[in-house]
Amino acid sequence: MNYFEExxxxxxxxxxxxxxxxxxxxxxxxxxxxELMLKHYQTMIEEWREGKPFCACADLAPYRLIKAxxxxxxxxxxxxxxxxxxxxPEYFRRVRATGFPDNGCDRVQATASILMATEKGxxxxxxxxxxxxxxxNGLAEAIIWGGRQLRVPTYVxxxxxxxDVPYEERWEALKYMEEQLxxxxxxxxxxxxxxxxxxxKLIEYLHGFRKVMEQHDRMREASKSxxxxxxxxxxxxxxxxxxxxxxxxIEYYVMVADEMEEKSKAGRGASVREEKARVGFLCSAPFFIxxxxxxxxxxxxxxxxxxxxxxxxxxxxDDESTWGRKLSPIELEGAYALADPWHGVWWHRWRAxxxxxQEVELDGLVHFELPGCETCNGSTKxxxxxxxxxxxxxxxxxxxxxxxxxxxxxxxxxxxxxxFAALLFERKKSKIKEDTR
Amino acid sequence: xxxxxLSDEERLQKLLSANxxxxxxxxxxxWKKQGKKVIGMIDYYVPEEIVCAAGMLPWKVTGxxxxxxxxxxxxxxxxxxxxxxxxxxxxxxxxxxxxxxVIFTDWDDDIRxxxxxxxxxxxxxxxxxxxVPRNSNELAYxxxxxxxxxxxxxxxxLGQVGISDSSLHQAIQLCGTTRALLRKVYEFRKKDIxxxxxxxxxxxxTASLVMPKGIFNKELSDLLPYLEERKAPIKQSxxxxxxxxxxxxxxxxxxxxxxxxxxVAMDDIDIGSRQVWTVVxxxxxxxxxxxxxxxxxxxxPRMTEYxxxxxxxxxxxKEYKIDGVLNFPHxxxxxxxxxxxxxxxxxxxxxxxxxxxxxxxxxANQGQLMTRIGAFVEMLKK
Numbered sequence: 148m149n150y151f152e153e154x155x156x157x158x159x160x161x162x163x164x165x166x167x168x169x170x171x172x173x174x175x176x177x178x179x180x181x182e183l184m185l186k187h188y189q190t191m192i193e194e195w196r197e198g199k200p201f202c203a204c205a206d207l208a209p210y211r212l213i214k215a216x217x218x219x220x221x222x223x224x225x226x227x228x229x230x231x232x233x234x235x236p237e238y239f240r241r242v243r244a245t246g247f248p249d250n251g252c253d254r255v256q257a258t259a260s261i262l263m264a265t266e267k268g269x270x271x272x273x274x275x276x277x278x279x280x281x282x283x284n285g286l287a288e289a290i291i292w293g294g295r296q297l298r299v300p301t302y303v304x305x306x307x308x309x310x311d312v313p314y315e316e317r318w319e320a321l322k323y324m325e326e327q328l329x330x331x332x333x334x335x336x337x338x339x340x341x342x343x344x345x346x347x348k349l350i351e352y353l354h355g356f357r358k359v360m361e362q363h364d365r366m367r368e369a370s371k372s373x374x375x376x377x378x379x380x381x382x383x384x385x386x387x388x389x390x391x392x393x394x395x396x397i398e399y400y401v402m403v404a405d406e407m408e409e410k411s412k413a414g415r416g417a418s419v420r421e422e423k424a425r426v427g428f429l430c431s432a433p434f435f436i437x438x439x440x441x442x443x444x445x446x447x448x449x450x451x452x453x454x455x456x457x458x459x460x461x462x463x464x465d466d467e468s469t470w471g472r473k474l475s476p477i478e479l480e481g482a483y484a485l486a487d488p489w490h491g492v493w494w495h496r497w498r499a500x501x502x503x504x505q506e507v508e509l510d511g512l513v514h515f516e517l518p519g520c521e522t523c524n525g526s527t528k529x530x531x532x533x534x535x536x537x538x539x540x541x542x543x544x545x546x547x548x549x550x551x552x553x554x555x556x557x558x559x560x561x562x563x564x565x566x567f568a569a570l571l572f573e574r575k576k577s578k579i580k581e582d583t584r
Numbered sequence: 585x586x587x588x589x590l591s592d593e594e595r596l597q598k599l600l601s602a603n604x605x606x607x608x609x610x611x612x613x614x615w616k617k618q619g620k621k622v623i624g625m626i627d628y629y630v631p632e633e634i635v636c637a638a639g640m641l642p643w644k645v646t647g648x649x650x651x652x653x654x655x656x657x658x659x660x661x662x663x664x665x666x667x668x669x670x671x672x673x674x675x676x677x678x679x680x681x682x683x684x685x686v687i688f689t690d691w692d693d694d695i696r697x698x699x700x701x702x703x704x705x706x707x708x709x710x711x712x713x714x715x716v717p718r719n720s721n722e723l724a725y726x727x728x729x730x731x732x733x734x735x736x737x738x739x740x741x742l743g744q745v746g747i748s749d750s751s752l753h754q755a756i757q758l759c760g761t762t763r764a765l766l767r768k769v770y771e772f773r774k775k776d777i778x779x780x781x782x783x784x785x786x787x788x789x790t791a792s793l794v795m796p797k798g799i800f801n802k803e804l805s806d807l808l809p810y811l812e813e814r815k816a817p818i819k820q821s822x823x824x825x826x827x828x829x830x831x832x833x834x835x836x837x838x839x840x841x842x843x844x845x846x847x848v849a850m851d852d853i854d855i856g857s858r859q860v861w862t863v864v865x866x867x868x869x870x871x872x873x874x875x876x877x878x879x880x881x882x883x884x885p886r887m888t889e890y891x892x893x894x895x896x897x898x899x900x901x902k903e904y905k906i907d908g909v910l911n912f913p914h915x916x917x918x919x920x921x922x923x924x925x926x927x928x929x930x931x932x933x934x935x936x937x938x939x940x941x942x943x944x945x946x947x948a949n950q951g952q953l954m955t956r957i958g959a960f961v962e963m964l965k966k
Contacts, residue, residue: 288922493700525697
């Protein structure tokens with residue numbers, strides 16, 4: 148049984164288990180999510196067997212465009228994120244044995260480990276590699292290494308830096324992205340047998356993506372209500388980027404938004420019944436435990452994760468409000484990468500963080516810093532200073548790993564979270580006193 | 585009073601000391617006394633030519649070589665690119681207060697985030713970052729040309745001068761002369777006993793990045809005949825190494841390698857061979873010429889065409905009769921660390937011994953590094 152087949156069995160078992168014994172705090176729509184994952188792996192196995200082309204990629208790749216060329220985008224990044232806990236030690240051992248740095252972000256190590264899995268025939272061999280070099284050098288380098296090592300056609304999209312103007316005013320950058328995407332189409336049509344760009348398909352996928360984003364808007368709106376209708380674990384949940392526009396995914400998000408709105412109307416919280424404070428998670432969180440439970444146990448809601456559903460305003464098809472005119476389908480794919488708040492200079496990130504801090508009325512921010520994450524860690528202190536100065540929001544900087552459980556000290560982590568909760572309560576009390584004076 | 589006439593060796597030693605901590609501010613301060621401006625250069629992908637054409641001094645920013653960075657960690661974490669924290673420490677200590685401007689690129693995420701802190705603090709009035717494309721193709725050259733055009737305008741405004749094509753051509757010639765002279769020195773390095781040790785060579789290339797080009801060119805030009813004859817104080821039998829890395833500006837690291845029994849006969853360093861090998865080919869449009877030449881310069885690990893650079897390293901190994909390659913990234917210098925497996929594989933396939941050792945930015949862990957490098961050198965002797 149290969150890795151994907153094991154995943155199929157794992158998701159089947161998980162679905163059965165949840166149906167038999169639903170969690171009182173988690174969303175029941177999670178069953179739909181697991182069904183989606185099940186289908187995702189089943190489709191991948193089927194297409195792998197049929198010899199259909201796969202394209203290895205990572206975040207900010209033009210997934211919809213690649214798919215509109217008849218190529219299955221396969222995000223090594225997301226595959227790394229979904230790495231089953233039991234495989235982590237072996238996959239990490241393999242990648243570190245090559246000399247790949249073990250002091251870097253472990254999400255990057257997990258992504259790179261998919262290369263070794265490819266060489267061992269555990270996951271599909273890509274026909275090509277497409278990388279958008281934008282917010283994270285590490286992930287991009289891991290995939291580029293894959294292209295070099297596997298000797299498959301590799302296209303690197305060079306995403307220009309956003310500096311002194313908001314991304315939606317950067318026409319020159321957008322033009323550059325558009326030119327490269329057309330160049331990429333030509334490259335893939337030449338290098339990957341059977342690849343052919345179908346604009347109608349791209350438009351269809353972009354409409355699907357828009358529908359997903361509309362559900363994210365509903366989720367964000369519902370997140371404003373207190374107690375929080377979403378558990379921290381569910382705010383952190385992300386669907387694979389390479390299936391973001393599929394009809395079942397839209398159905399899943401509709402269910403999530405419905406459920407959140409229902410809870411919100413009824414004044415019911417997901418994990419916190421009586422919410423005393425609320426925080427957002429930035430950068431990441433541990434994948435191997437519920438990293439939010441220690442806050443939630445204290446009465447702190449976690450309605451939002453920085454890169455989670457509803458946190459980022461990605462440009463949408465037929466939207467004129469963001470760029471001042473409708474963008475063409477290819478421009479939209481280019482604009483997608485430019486919109487990433489982790490790309491660009493610090494205030495692009497701050498602009499996005501400030502917006503959701505204000506919208507969902509956060510009292511604190513947890514900066515979960517992955518050692519080696521240059522993009523987030525390098526701006527953490529500036530974001531924290533601004534959050535404190537402009538919004539009076541408390542900050543907790545905590546170092547940790549997404550996958551590497553061996554380095555994790557749960558007791559210490561729990562203590563820090565509880566201390567932070569106590570600090571938030573104290574600050575709220577002081578503020579109430581000040582306000583009543 | 586008579587001015588002492590310096591011997592060639594004394595002139596050489598003076599030139600080599602230009603980027604020593606006690607010397608490196610001398611040139612920009614003298615420049616400023618003449619009422620001219622000084623621009624700090626964080627990354628070697630920004631064409632110095634544009635700064636020179638504006639009548640300003642491009643001055644390579646070197647971080648403090650002191651071990652502790654207590655001020656920097658107020659703004660940046662410790663487990664990131666150590667060079668960035670040392671540069672920030674210098675900024676916060678006021679060591680760059682004389683700068684009129686500083687130019688960054690998005691060389692990697694760490695440099696981008698270092699720019700963020702500079703921009704946040706606003707201690708240097710003119711702080712800019714430009715995107716250097718990672719690909720080498722027409723789309724990238726044209727995009728970079730436009731970015732350089734904006735930089736040209738902004739520098740012109742800062743200096744209240746118009747930067748004409750003619751002044752750009754002159755600057756291209758001036759900087760081209762610097763690199764051509766340095767390439768001659770690199771040619772001498774092919775000798776069994778090169779004229780300079782690796783440590784001295786690094787001092788020379790960094791000197792070219794902090795001194796006014798005209799003065800540097802005159803000095804090096806005068807010293808070339810002497811260098812052609814000079815023999816570095818080394819034994820002929822020493823193992824010849826090529827060192828690969830970024831932001832190695834502390835010559836103590838190269839000295840340490842040489843103390844371990846090797847001669848650093850060639851380098852693949854951003855402020856070494858990779859800048860020296862940059863030749864700006866003139867085709868009439870100076871900004872386009874600069875954009876194209878800088879993007880096509882020997883590639884660093886951030887560039888998509890890095891594979892070509894590895895082939896270049898393999899070529900240099902043959903040309904410079906190199907016995908082994910020392911990959912020398914600094915701790916958390918992830919752009920290089922992420923390519924370690926591929927770097928090793930390519931060199932292994934070419935039959936070239938290679939070892940990777942991590943270092944700090946300031947000179948540290950010397951004993952441990954000496955032992956490890958010494959073991960590598962011993963292995964190469966066998």
